[in-house]
Structures are given as C-alpha cells and as structure tokens.
Amino acid sequence: MSAPSEIYIDALAYGGAGVGRLDGKAVFVPGVVPGDWVLFRPRREKKRYIEGELVFIASAAPNRIDACCAVFGKCGGCHWQCLPYAEQLRWKKNLLQDFLVRQAGADPNAELAMRAAPNPWHYRSRIQIKCRRTPRGFVMGFYRANTHFVVDIEECPIAAEALNGLLPQLRGCLADCRHSDQVPQIDLAIDDEGARAIVVHFIGSDPQPVVDAVLPICKAESVALFLQQGRKETLRHIHGDPALHIHPLREGELKLAYPVGGFAQVNLDQNRQLVAELLDCLGNVQGLRILDLFCGMGNLSLPLVAAGAEVTGVEDFAPAIDWARSNAAAHGLNARFVHAPAERILASQPDISWDVVVLDPPRRGAYDVARELVRRAPERIVYVSCDPSTLARDLKPLLHNGYRLEHAVGLDLFPQTFHIESLVLLKRV
Numbered sequence: 001m002s003a004p005s006e007i008y009i010d011a012l013a014y015g016g017a018g019v020g021r022l023d024g025k026a027v028f029v030p031g032v033v034p035g036d037w038v039l040f041r042p043r044r045e046k047k048r049y050i051e052g053e054l055v056f057i058a059s060a061a062p063n064r065i066d067a068c069c070a071v072f073g074k075c076g077g078c079h080w081q082c083l084p085y086a087e088q089l090r091w092k093k094n095l096l097q098d099f100l101v102r103q104a105g106a107d108p109n110a111e112l113a114m115r116a117a118p119n120p121w122h123y124r125s126r127i128q129i130k131c132r133r134t135p136r137g138f139v140m141g142f143y144r145a146n147t148h149f150v151v152d153i154e155e156c157p158i159a160a161e162a163l164n165g166l167l168p169q170l171r172g173c174l175a176d177c178r179h180s181d182q183v184p185q186i187d188l189a190i191d192d193e194g195a196r197a198i199v200v201h202f203i204g205s206d207p208q209p210v211v212d213a214v215l216p217i218c219k220a221e222s223v224a225l226f227l228q229q230g231r232k233e234t235l236r237h238i239h240g241d242p243a244l245h246i247h248p249l250r251e252g253e254l255k256l257a258y259p260v261g262g263f264a265q266v267n268l269d270q271n272r273q274l275v276a277e278l279l280d281c282l283g284n285v286q287g288l289r290i291l292d293l294f295c296g297m298g299n300l301s302l303p304l305v306a307a308g309a310e311v312t313g314v315e316d317f318a319p320a321i322d323w324a325r326s327n328a329a330a331h332g333l334n335a336r337f338v339h340a341p342a343e344r345i346l347a348s349q350p351d352i353s354w355d356v357v358v359l360d361p362p363r364r365g366a367y368d369v370a371r372e373l374v375r376r377a378p379e380r381i382v383y384v385s386c387d388p389s390t391l392a393r394d395l396k397p398l399l400h401n402g403y404r405l406e407h408a409v410g411l412d413l414f415p416q417t418f419h420i421e422s423l424v425l426l427k428r429v
Helices: 085-103 167-175 208-221 268-282 301-306 318-330 342-348 367-376 388-399
Strands: 005-008 018-022 025-029 037-045 049-059 111-115 126-134 137-143 150-152 185-190 196-201 223-228 236-239 243-246 256-259 289-293 310-315 336-339 356-359 380-385 403-411 421-428
Touching: 005 018, 025 037, 085 111, 085 388, 085 403, 111 268, 126 150, 126 167, 137 167, 167 208, 196 208, 208 223, 208 236, 256 318, 268 301, 268 380, 268 403, 268 421, 289 301, 289 342, 301 310, 301 318, 310 318, 318 336, 342 367, 356 367, 367 388, 380 388, 388 403, 388 421
Parallel strands: 025 049, 111 403, 196 223, 289 310, 289 356, 310 336, 356 380
Antiparallel strands: 005 037, 018 025, 037 049, 126 137, 126 185, 137 150, 185 196, 223 236, 243 256, 380 421, 403 421
C-alpha cells in the first residue's frame, strides 16, 4: 500500500472532491475543503491526475464547520456539509462560470448570477430509501458512495421533515414483517400542498404481507401508497390520492398535477425561482411562439401560456403528455402538447418557426437537439440544465454558430451537494 502524502487543498471540483497538487498532477480527494492540509493515499493514478482517499486532516481550513448529519462522509448523498452555505454558493458559481467560459466558449463578461435556496436544509421533496435485512436488523438509509452498502439513518437533514417523520414508522412495521427482505427500496414524496406518497419496491412474488404492514401507517397518516414490482410501468396504486401537485408560480392559482413516480423538481421552492427566472429573462411573451422541449407535465409550458405565449410542449414520455394536457384543460389554458422525441419534432416540422425554444433535458443533455437548433436558428434559446458538463458540451456548437450567451443564472436546488441547476439565455447574433 502506498504511503500517505500531504497536500494543500485549494479548490473544489464538480463531483464534490477537494483539489490539490502533487508533483505537477491534480489530486482529487473527497471530504475536504479549500484551506485544509490533508494526508491522502492514492487510490487511482492517471497520466494527469490522481484520485485519492483521505487518511486524515492534518490542519483544518479556518472556515471548515462541523457537519450536522451523523453519517456525513459515510452516506454518498451530501458532499459539502462541512462548508458554510455562502462558500458552497461561491464555489458553485465559480464552477458554473468555468464550464460556461472555459469549456463552452462563452463570453467571460456575460452576466452570471447565483440564486441561493431559501432553506438549505429539509428541502428535498422526494427521497429514495435503500433497504436491507441484515443480522443487525432491518436497515434503511442511503448507499455509501460508489457502493451498494446501505448506511443506516435515523433521519436525513436535507429531506422534508414530513418525510423524515415517516421513517421510524416504516422501520417499525417492516422490521418483523414477513418478506421485508424482498423490499430493496422505498420512495417517499411530498408535494406543494403537503400531500405525501410512499412507493414500496418489491422483488418477490407475494407482496401482500408487506402491503398489509405498511397500509395502516398510510391510512393513519393520510399518505398515498403504491407498489412497484420491477420497472416503472408495474407501479400499482393501493391507497390514497394517485396524484401530487406543484404550484410553479409564486402568485396565482396555477396548480399542476403529476403522477406519483413521475418527475418534478425535488426543491419545490427553487422550482418557483426557476420558473420566475424563465419568465423574467424572456420579458413580455405575449403572442410569442415558444417550443418547450422535454416539457414533462407542463412545469415551464403552462406558466408561459398563462403569461400569453403560444406554446407547443414536446415530451417523449407519453404519460407526462397526458398530465400536461389535463393540467392545461383544468386551467382553461390553450396549449399544444406533442408526444415525440425532441430532436424528431425539430427535424419533422421544417416549415414551422418558433420565436423561442426552451429545453429542459435530463442529466445526459441534448447534444443532437443543440445541433438541430443550429440549423433551425430560432431568435432565442433558453436551456435549463441540471449538469453543467453536458450543458457546456451542448452550448458549444450553438456559441460557435451564431449565438451568444446573453444571460446565465445558477439556481441552488441542491444545497450541501455539488449539484448545480442553471438557466442560460442564448440570443442569435
């Protein structure tokens, strides 16, 4: 085994690790912050960098703080609890700026703002609890980083408190339940109206004992219950309201329904900030023809319609389109929703032009869509991203083919972690 080496940590990397240098190579060490002097042991060495594991902190950074979570450093969820929140925001802004300028080629003078979360704790409206029956009993928690080892938890400080309140009850009812060893995961969710839902994943052939154990909790707590035995299409409604709801606008009556197990942003407060940023950066949208790609259940589409735009929403997941249409009808909003892959709708309708194209793709990004947008050349493009690395990749062909970065904003939907949500506005030159 290699002997430990001492380095000074002077930066943070996207991915959460601290960054130092040794013999001209960058060294990435998890669990440290800028200002720490640490001893690390190499875990993997490449030509230009080293991935290390922390041995111990020889001298702590002046602004290092104690993490509030009992399993911080063991659970793979949070990365920066030992860093004050203001510093987390500063580093997220720096990282986003670096992706936009150095990797995508954006103008370094373009406006970039960072929006803090109203509450950096208890913000997650959805969590996935991993479960294992062990000799120590029924374990519920999260995976240790880069493993399938379940770190047992009593509560999660970034999960909504109303979800944490369900954990001891679920642990109690499943501890002695027959077949609970065939429950690998339990999903918990809460919506903008306080409604909660539980999805129990089951990999055996007889889920009834597990359903019978959990159902009394759901009835007593007014929580919806679902059972999933395999892929998402096996999801079965057992009890309670089958839908959850978000309020995407800070003011007004717009309420959007989506199915339990469907996608909505995990930070409901910051989702309203995201929608507000979209409306603000576009200004007056009255009469504008807007194409919303990866529209889901209408989170961005319907606020735009409510503001006066003519919107076509496109989504490849058919059930989400059904919910988007239902949400539009419930509010008397005239929007067109199409079930199709995003790149196909652009290629298949060459005679239709849009004033603005909005896209909010999954983490993998939308490179093929970006290349098609170069050809279609709408006046403005708004790209919402949850991964700055794929954002930079997708922006590059646009910024090198007639677009400039007009405005960018980072939104902290994920405090205590390295993850960054962002919204960028491109304008055709």
